[in-house]
Amino acid sequence: MSAHGLNGRSRADTAARIAADIPDGSYVNLGIGAPELVANFVPEGREIIFHSENGILGMGPSPNDNEIDWELVNAGKKPVTLVPGSSLFDSADSFGMIRGQHLDYCVLGAFQVSARGDLANWLTNADDAIPAVGGAMDLGAGARNVIVFTDHCTRSGAPKIVDSCSYPLTTVGTVTAVYTDLCVIDITAEGLVVRELVDGVSFADLQNVTGAPLTLPS
């Protein structure tokens, strides 16, 4: 049980839920951290092609210890492998793929997401925070579908889905869906639409721990 007091699913289950929604043949970038879990849950029979913004398409799982190649790392600088059919390219081409809207999905973490799809995930308001953005703004602005994978609330129980982000923005209005331990929410022109609730959580429960108005699909 988390700070919100509700009985949510595990991160692994949320990752699996995201993976279930990504169609066969998609080109997908997974952000560093929890989003990387999604790769572990690609349903049988689907071919998903993973992109890493440092210049890899067709990224495979982590290598065995005796197969580590430090010239083959992912965006988190950890060693990875290649699958047959992979390609390698420079950073300008890699971000060309991103900015040019060729990626079907990116999955990113979030500090906050707003009701209109603004994302804040790179910088806190702490006085001594050092601005480090990496590829987050490019991914958030460029992928066709920007999925946020996050706990529904912060560790102290504050909502992460809010009317308006209080943290500095990463992108404006580009998030398409949010997958949390409690629900799946689509961000539409009409606002936040709850597509799914996890078992045992009611709409009222969810609204209670969410900082912006929710609706159910019409």
Added chain:
Amino acid sequence: MSAHGLNGRSRADTAARIAADIPDGSYVNLGIGAPELVANFVPEGREIIFHSENGILGMGPSPNDNEIDWELVNAGKKPVTLVPGSSLFDSADSFGMIRGQHLDYCVLGAFQVSARGDLANWLTNADDAIPAVGGAMDLGAGARNVIVFTDHCTRSGAPKIVDSCSYPLTTVGTVTAVYTDLCVIDITAEGLVVRELVDGVSFADLQNVTGAPLTLPS
């Protein structure tokens, strides 16, 4: 003897004169037509790397008839060869080399060149002229040294080196030197400076067939 009535050198000799001025190790693009002759006169011992704007660096001479490969052509769409050390790339990268001022020299033909280094070499003023520019504007704007290789006068004897071009411009103020059947002229901040005259042609002769004021080096 040409329309200007003076005893100039042959195109081959002008090409050789240009080649003599291109230092060892230069990256050079030769325009279609007469400029291509320059490649035949690289002095012994110099390694000049020829660029073709359709995506070749390290272009070699024409192939023998039995070695023609129509996937390996130059900017004039004629079959060429590669020398050891050559590289191949796409048109964006190729024109990146040009626009980014990485080429040491380009050699272009001209309808007209002005005293301030404007070049007109792509379009006449004929009513039915079809505008076809190819890579001329990119080369003229991008190469570090833009050499014009031209007959000193038109077939009808009109000067091609003029105060101001009457034909539509290719580039503004970028020509660095002009090599003709009669002379070598540097285009400087002070105007047209005659670096060399061919044997038997006087400065007065040259001024007589030139449409802009000439000076001698100070």
Added chain:
Amino acid sequence: MVDKLVPDIAAALDGIPDGATIAISGFGNAGNPTDLVHGLIDQGAAGLTVINNNAGNGHVGLAALLEAERVAKMICSFPRSRDPVVFESLYRAGKIALETVPQGTLAERIRIAGVGIGGFYTPTSVGTPLAEGKEERVIDGRRMVLETPLHADYALIKAWKADRWGNLFYRRAARNFAPMMAMAARTTIVQVQHIVDLGEIEPENVMTPGIFVDRVVHIPVPTDENALHDAEQAARKAGEKQ
């Protein structure tokens, strides 16, 4: 499973509507997807805007598409060739529009359409008729004009090797405009001489990653446009003599 191979040219060109913008790669014979272009004549789409470095040669390939009056507008750097009769006569008859773009600007305009950039400033064409009407500014002391992206609905390109993911390898000077066109087009259609297994093109040597490719058709022996042109000219001359 990702499988971009289609059985034949008709399947490769399926759905191209009238009025589409088609980017066609190639520079001379190198990288020229002549079989797809001929297929497009059979396919029937008309009122097309075509992006190519040139505007056809003789009466074959792109020139044949033009001659069939399927093209409303050409965007190219050099609408001239050894034998430019088809384009020139259409142009002089007012039957085709022309946008002339410097070759490097053409390549970069296509590239930025593919990489999501909205415009760029370039020194090329400054002070010339091709800069007329374009926004100009001085950057680091150099006059520059603003150029805009050149998107395409379809790209028709030719490659040497492809796998089922659509990864491409081009031979020799066949690359030219193809990588940018593959990025800039909503649907990229490739004719390829060799279909290879996944992984057979070394990852480092993939020139166009499959993400930019939609349909691949295997044409092991592509039409040689130069040879076809020569044969066509010989036949024409023989006809004149009779």
Added chain:
Amino acid sequence: MVDKLVPDIAAALDGIPDGATIAISGFGNAGNPTDLVHGLIDQGAAGLTVINNNAGNGHVGLAALLEAERVAKMICSFPRSRDPVVFESLYRAGKIALETVPQGTLAERIRIAGVGIGGFYTPTSVGTPLAEGKEERVIDGRRMVLETPLHADYALIKAWKADRWGNLFYRRAARNFAPMMAMAARTTIVQVQHIVDLGEIEPENVMTPGIFVDRVVHIPVPTDENALHDAEQAARKAGEKQ
């Protein structure tokens, strides 16, 4: 004869003045020219502006250059790492300036410096603190900001193979920023694991054509920055225990 090989690191780095802007390639260990960076500490230039995706890790490589207080300004996308202590303490002490640039914008700003483009419009960073002060316009319905070229006086890069003309081949994910940095720098300096004969890198597979390269130094066994970091950390811990 074109021969870009130089005998050693000192020759490779000769002439780098105080105040120079240095682009350093690499992403994690991949393509990281650690030996050149260590050489730059020995070489002595100070007051540098460094362009790199990150801002150093631990006390080795770029972090060591920072720790030697040779760098006045970092331009990077992500000044954080497993062990960011050096950059963070300098930054918090006001001893180093920082320009944070989104990673794709960083790559493209370096690229356009190399290809003679004066600026480009991108949707990345619109509406965020990193767009503050930047010209904004709406292009095809999308908000975009203007980004400028990022030139360098020197680039330090690492490649797998090079020939005497400076043609380069990078292995696996080592390519990252290197091709753009090689284009954007006035002088490009490469440490390379294998020197090969002209023509040994297939012309199609050359990733950085030699025209962009000035000096090549053969470092057959490059410093492994991860291993060095781990060893350095172990030694530090052992020291603390004594």
